[in-house]
Amino acid sequence: MSDDKKLQEFLKKNMKSCPPAPNREYQNILERIEDENKPAISPWKWMGLFGTSVALGVLLFVSLPYFQNSKEQVLTENTQQVEELLQETFSDYASSFEEDEVL
Amino acid sequence: MSQLELKEFEEIYRTQASRVRSILFSLGNQSEVDDLVQEVFIKIWKSYSSFEGKSSLSTWVYRITVNTAIDASRKKKFWSFFDVFKGEEGVAKADSSTERDLVEKGLSKLSEDHRAVLVLSYLEGFSNAELADILDISEGTVKSRLHYAKKEFTETLKKAGVSYE
Numbered sequence: 001m002s003d004d005k006k007l008q009e010f011l012k013k014n015m016k017s018c019p020p021a022p023n024r025e026y027q028n029i030l031e032r033i034e035d036e037n038k039p040a041i042s043p044w045k046w047m048g049l050f051g052t053s054v055a056l057g058v059l060l061f062v063s064l065p066y067f068q069n070s071k072e073q074v075l076t077e078n079t080q081q082v083e084e085l086l087q088e089t090f091s092d093y094a095s096s097f098e099e100d101e102v103l
Numbered sequence: 104m105s106q107l108e109l110k111e112f113e114e115i116y117r118t119q120a121s122r123v124r125s126i127l128f129s130l131g132n133q134s135e136v137d138d139l140v141q142e143v144f145i146k147i148w149k150s151y152s153s154f155e156g157k158s159s160l161s162t163w164v165y166r167i168t169v170n171t172a173i174d175a176s177r178k179k180k181f182w183s184f185f186d187v188f189k190g191e192e193g194v195a196k197a198d199s200s201t202e203r204d205l206v207e208k209g210l211s212k213l214s215e216d217h218r219a220v221l222v223l224s225y226l227e228g229f230s231n232a233e234l235a236d237i238l239d240i241s242e243g244t245v246k247s248r249l250h251y252a253k254k255e256f257t258e259t260l261k262k263a264g265v266s267y268e
Contacts, residue, residue, distance in 0.1 A: 012225075
């Protein structure tokens, strides 16, 4: 027997036998092909997503000036409050200093 | 799918599925053979329109099969790197020394290209010319790969104290 023939028989003897195909293999293949042909997201869903994004963008654009105004208003109010507080503190301090001098 | 396409596809499945399954199994993809058979036929379905008929239909089908098997083996090899972290389970498996396990070990040591020519030639019975067509290489390359694959495989077996002669 040739060397190649011996190797062939040895391999055939020692390889596990291939399991049979599952019953519904062909049907499963067809189902997978049909699934792959379907778009992952339907056109209606794409349109919905696009519409929602546009609506959110418009909302943000419209509300931006409002946020900016309110931010400036808060800053102005805070600055006024700080100024008043400083004035009160310094006037108190100045008057007490004058009293000390008189004494 | 048109009825004509479906009929042709069914015919390819009917005539080639068992050979495709056998090739995938022999090329070392035993645990995922069912998934790979599906993958091969999906690829056939998708690329059937680009089949030019330069080779026979069966050669084209086997080329897709072998490429799918080699890709799957490479992926498996890449992920097997992480098996190191699995601990003793893998070691115990590698130490088992029945003849069948040693053959499996010897084949898995070969590169994907060498394993493919060895298995397709000795187990699946393809001639060198058919292999050259399927693997898209010259017959000289097939002979050379077969020579080195056989040599490496035989040496691995000898080291483990197994001989087929």
